[in-house]
Amino acid sequence: MKYEKIYVSVGLNVDTEGEIRPVAIRWRNGKIYEIDKIRQKTCAASLKVGGRGIRYTVMIEGKERYLFNEEGRWFVEGKAVSN
Amino acid sequence: MNRVILHCDMNNFYASVECALNPELKGKPIAVCGDAEERHGIVLAKNYIASGYGIKTAETVFSAKRKCPELVTVRPHFDIYMRYSRLAREIYTRYTPLIEPFGLDECWLDLTGRALNEGEGVALANEIKNTVKRELGLTLSIGVSFNKVFAKLGSDMKKPDAVTLIPQKDFLSVIGGLSASELIGIGGSTGARLNVYGIEIIAELASFSKNMLNQMFGKCGEQIWKYANGLDDSPVTLRDTEAIDKSAGNGITAPCDLENGDEVWKVMLELSEEVGHRLVLYGKRAAGVVIQIKDNALNVKQWQCQLECPTQSAYEIAKRAFRLFSESYSWDKPVRAVTVRAINLVYEGEPSQISMFSSDGEKENQRSEKIDKSLDDIRARFGSDIIKNAAVLENGKIPKEKTPSVLPGGIRK
Ligand SMILES: [Mg+2]
Numbered sequence: 001m002k003y004e005k006i007y008v009s010v011g012l013n014v015d016t017e018g019e020i021r022p023v024a025i026r027w028r029n030g031k032i033y034e035i036d037k038i039r040q041k042t043c044a045a046s047l048k049v050g051g052r053g054i055r056y057t058v059m060i061e062g063k064e065r066y067l068f069n070e071e072g073r074w075f076v077e078g079k080a081v082s083n
Numbered sequence: 084m085n086r087v088i089l090h091c092d093m094n095n096f097y098a099s100v101e102c103a104l105n106p107e108l109k110g111k112p113i114a115v116c117g118d119a120e121e122r123h124g125i126v127l128a129k130n131y132i133a134s135g136y137g138i139k140t141a142e143t144v145f146s147a148k149r150k151c152p153e154l155v156t157v158r159p160h161f162d163i164y165m166r167y168s169r170l171a172r173e174i175y176t177r178y179t180p181l182i183e184p185f186g187l188d189e190c191w192l193d194l195t196g197r198a199l200n201e202g203e204g205v206a207l208a209n210e211i212k213n214t215v216k217r218e219l220g221l222t223l224s225i226g227v228s229f230n231k232v233f234a235k236l237g238s239d240m241k242k243p244d245a246v247t248l249i250p251q252k253d254f255l256s257v258i259g260g261l262s263a264s265e266l267i268g269i270g271g272s273t274g275a276r277l278n279v280y281g282i283e284i285i286a287e288l289a290s291f292s293k294n295m296l297n298q299m300f301g302k303c304g305e306q307i308w309k310y311a312n313g314l315d316d317s318p319v320t321l322r323d324t325e326a327i328d329k330s331a332g333n334g335i336t337a338p339c340d341l342e343n344g345d346e347v348w349k350v351m352l353e354l355s356e357e358v359g360h361r362l363v364l365y366g367k368r369a370a371g372v373v374i375q376i377k378d379n380a381l382n383v384k385q386w387q388c389q390l391e392c393p394t395q396s397a398y399e400i401a402k403r404a405f406r407l408f409s410e411s412y413s414w415d416k417p418v419r420a421v422t423v424r425a426i427n428l429v430y431e432g433e434p435s436q437i438s439m440f441s442s443d444g445e446k447e448n449q450r451s452e453k454i455d456k457s458l459d460d461i462r463a464r465f466g467s468d469i470i471k472n473a474a475v476l477e478n479g480k481i482p483k484e485k486t487p488s489v490l491p492g493g494i495r496k
Contacts, residue, residue: 045220050104052170052219071166 005049006078010067022056022067025076033060035067044068048077085251087204088319089192090226090234091211093171094243096188097128100167101157103220108155112136116144116156117353125353127159131243141337141350161360167219174214178207183319187361189238191231193319201227201250208246216244232315233258235267254313259286266310271336272381273300273307285311331361331369334422340379341418347408352401354423359397362425368393369425372403376412377420386411393429400425 011024011032025033037059044055046068053070068075093099097115102108112133114126124144136151148154168187175182181193192211198204208225215223222244226237229251236258237247249257263285264274280299282288289311296304309315333354341347351374362369373387388407394400404423412418 043218045103045216045218047106047220050106050220052103 002080003048003077004080005075007075010074085229087194087198088234090238091190092224092238093188094222095130098130099221112154181319191319230315232310263288330426331358332424333357336420348405351404355397355401358425362395367428370427373424374404375422378416379419
């Protein structure tokens with residue numbers, strides 16, 4: 001399986017302490033995916049697509065996904081479409 | 084109480100960062116090259132697979148590709164190397180505030196107090212190594228010992244992704260058989276001179292007469308004798324961006340002798356690139372430049388000069404360094420090693436003493452700094468026009484047709 005780094009728009013919730021929490025992702029086709037739950041937040045490298053950042057383990061539509069905050073830009077590990 | 088000192092060394096730093104950014108590069112022979120498309124570009128760094136083909140730092144891309152046609156060449160991303168360097172240091176600060184950087188990819192850590200003995204030091208070293216791997220995707224070699232010299236030696240003994248302990252008790256049984264020139268501070272020339280006296284390994288150096296070493300090498304002789312006997316007591320010196328180096332230097336030993344000014348200029352330009360980037364990182368400007376030249380008989384000479392205007396520009400530093408070289412070096416012998424060092428660093432914001440009227444030098448300087456600001460842009464901007472206009476090319480040392488259209492890059496020691 002090949003993966004690619006997909007930068008996404010992210011909706012953020014900022015609390016009174018300035019702590020940020022992603023609440024939704026806008027996919028390339030414009031579809032909005034809500035984040036149901038954040039399971040874990042940690043610093044990590046992406047072994048699949050490269051780079052590193054603050055990694056959120058999030059639940060979206062019942063599936064677990066990694067969402068990375070890489071110095072302010074956000075990306076997910078997308079499955080590459082073979083052509 | 085015995086000290087617990089770690090020396091953390093990121094393996095193949097530039098090439099590893101490139102692989103961490105682009106996992107498709109993993110498992111392939113990689114060389115980070117100043118100017119991959121030009122046949123005279125040179126190799127700045129490589130991974131273990133590329134080393135396996137006999138590829139050496141500072142050799143030309145042309146010759147590297149001849150050794151390994153499937154070699155993947157990538158351009159350097161200094162800004163990103165800086166970022167990873169900073170991120171690694173941030174991880175170290177979770178364990179101790181006492182961190183002494185040595186170049187971009189190496190640091191000493193003093194864990195005394197936090198680790199109560201060598202065993203705990205090794206356990207923390209493993210934890211640090213695994214954290215860096217998980218968070219940055221980079222591997223470390225860590226040496227654990229009771230002084231800085233042995234910690235550094237330990238980090239060189241097993242690579243990659245390893246922790247090596249040099250214990251205080253009976254350390255010579257672990258390291259006594261290693262070549263004396265493995266010790267930091269014993270370069271090739273000192274090592275060669277030691278060989279003349281029959282000293283090849285650390286155990287021989289340790290048991291040699293201190294007084295004789297003193298007579299042979301001066302203060303340095305006593306120093307290396309202490310190193311070999313585990314008596315280095317230099318502290319891990321806290322350095323942050325405020326107190327960071329009073330100078331920023333970068334040197335390289337060429338695999339083949341440099342025979343002419345063209346070759347030296349190319350190397351100086353590449354060396355200066357990392358110097359310039361470190362200055363940007365530190366927020367400083369250089370008011371002077373030092374060059375150190377070792378010829379192929381291992382004679383070392385050093386020259387320095389002041390800059391008219393303090394600068395962060397890699398190109399300005401390279402130009403001044405090369406002018407200094409051209410004025411000073413007599414070419415009795417070919418050149419083996421070159422170091423370029425920026426000195427007399429002043430803060431970026433510090434007003435420098437310049438004349439009331441903005442000199443051409445200052446304008447030139449500002450222009451060069453602007454040019455250096457954007458790395459992605461650098462190639463286009465370092466196009467042949469700028470290089471042809473450079474004063475350095477007017478001294479006739481470099482034939483016009485051989486104008487080096489080199490992209491500045493950095494070089495690792
Ligand atoms: Mg290293």
